[in-house]
Amino acid sequence: xxxxxxxxxxxxxxxxxxxxxxxxxxxxxxxxxxxxxxxxxxxxxxxxxxxxxxxxxxxxxxxxxxxxxxxxxxxxxxxxxxxxxxxxxxxxxxxxxxxxxxxxxxxxxxxxxxxxxxxxxxxxxxxxxxxxxxxxxxxxxxxxxxxxxxxxxxxxxxxxxxxxxxxxxxxxxxxxxxxxxxxxxxxxxxxxxxxxxxxxxxxxxxxxxxxxxxxxxxxxxxxxxxxxxxxxxxxxxxxxxxxxxxxxxxxxxxxxxxx
Numbered sequence: 416x417x418x419x420x421x422x423x424x425x426x427x428x429x430x431x432x433x434x435x436x437x438x439x440x441x442x443x444x445x446x447x448x449x450x451x452x453x454x455x456x457x458x459x460x461x462x463x464x465x466x467x468x469x470x471x472x473x474x475x476x477x478x479x480x481x482x483x484x485x486x487x488x489x490x491x492x493x494x495x496x497x498x499x500x501x502x503x504x505x506x507x508x509x510x511x512x513x514x515x516x517x518x519x520x521x522x523x524x525x526x527x528x529x530x531x532x533x534x535x536x537x538x539x540x541x542x543x544x545x546x547x548x549x550x551x552x553x554x555x556x557x558x559x560x561x562x563x564x565x566x567x568x569x570x571x572x573x574x575x576x577x578x579x580x581x582x583x584x585x586x587x588x589x590x591x592x593x594x595x596x597x598x599x600x601x602x603x604x605x606x607x608x609x610x611x612x613x614x615x616x617x618x619x620x621x622x623x624x625x626x627x628x629x630x631x632x633x634x635x636x637x638x639x640x641x642x643x644x645x646x647x648x649x650x651x652x653x654x655x656x657x658x659x660x661x662x663x664x665x666x667x668x669x670x671x672x673x674x
Contacts, residue, residue: 442510442511442513442569443510443511444479444509444510445509445510445511445578445579445582447578447581447582447650447651447652448650448651449473449578449581449651449653450473450475450481452473452474452475453471453472453473453673453674454470454471454472454473454672454673454674455470455471455472455653455654455670455672455673455674456468456469456670456672457469457470457471457657457669457670457671458668458671459487459666459667459668460666460667460668460669461663461664461665461666461667462664465490466489466490466493466666467487467488467489467490467493467499468487468488468490469485469486469487469488469668470484470485470486470487471483471485471654472484472486473578479508479509479510480506480507480508480509480515481506481507481509482504482505482506482507483504483505483506483507483574483575483578484502484503484504484505485502485503485574486500486501486502487499487502488500488501497523497524498522498524499523499524500520500522501519501520501521501522501523502518502519502520503517503518503519503520504516504517504518504519505517505518505572505574505575507575507578511569512571512575512578512579512582513534513536513569513570513571513575514532514534514570514571514572514574515534516531516532516533516534517531517532517572517574518530518531519531522551527547527548527549527550527551528545528546528547528548529545529546529548530543530544530545530546531543531544532544532572534566534570536566539565539566539567540563540564540566541563541564541565541566541570542561542562542563543560543561543562543563544560544561544562545559545560545561545562546558546559547559580606580626580628580652581646581652581654582652583606585624585626585646585652586608587608587609587610587611587624589607589608590606590607590608591605591606592604592605604628604629605628605629606626606627606628607626607627607628608625608626609625609626609627610624610625611624611648612624612625612645614645614655614656616655616669616670617671618655618670618671618672618673621645621647621653621655622647622648622649623646623647623648623656624646624647624648624652625644626643626644626645626646627641627642627643627644628642629641629642641659641660642657642658642659642660643657644656644657645657653670653673655669655670656668656669656670
């Protein structure tokens with residue numbers, strides 16, 4: 416069974432989705448505390464079994480830009496049976512967290528996938544390249560596709576959307592609406608703010624805000640189950656707990672280290 420590792424962090428299933436936020440071209444610079452640098456480590460569990468670990472990292476770079484890096488892998492036992500090494504890289508402009516490049520590499524058992532999206536905002540296009548390999552050693556290609564998606568406004572990749580949500584006020588009862596594109600399809604993405612909850616973890620007790628990202632219509636979430644994220648109720652908006660519902664229960668990501 417493929418781990419739900421990357422999806423639980425970036426809101427959607429493990430393939431590319433572009434999110435569009437309405438707004439003005441002159442976006443303000445994001446100055447959240449974690450923009451100076453952050454590394455969060457999570458344990459990934461299914462029931463009482465710890466299946467693997469994952470990290471979310473923020474790295475400031477030159478030219479008023481930032482890199483977001485996500486890595487997930489199985490534990491030693493899982494990797495012997497079903498090796499997992501999933502990586503997502505995103506480079507954004509600090510103004511509005513506008514994505515320039517999004518790269519995704521999934522290595523899960525015999526499944527190997529590499530995806531890239533490059534944003535051409537002047538040309539109003541997002542260029543997507545997606546390749547599935549049958550063998551990474553020989554780099555034999557099973558299938559490959561290149562797609563151009565028309566963009567109009569403040570489009571994000573999923574990683575920049577995740578961090579953008581961490582900058583929002585998130586008032587209880589609010590629902591934020593965005594448009595989403597998966598390949599050539601468009602959906603409506605909603606982020607629902609359910610309420611405040613107190614969570615006790617191995618790292619201590621946290622006051623949190625529970626949010627749920629979902630897609631209307633025949634989107635991904637309807638077939639894959641719900642995702643809930645508990646963010647700290649402060650200006651850091653640290654994801655303390657993330658839960659992805661599956662047919663056989665749920666997979667949870669619990670924060671175990673913060674730098």
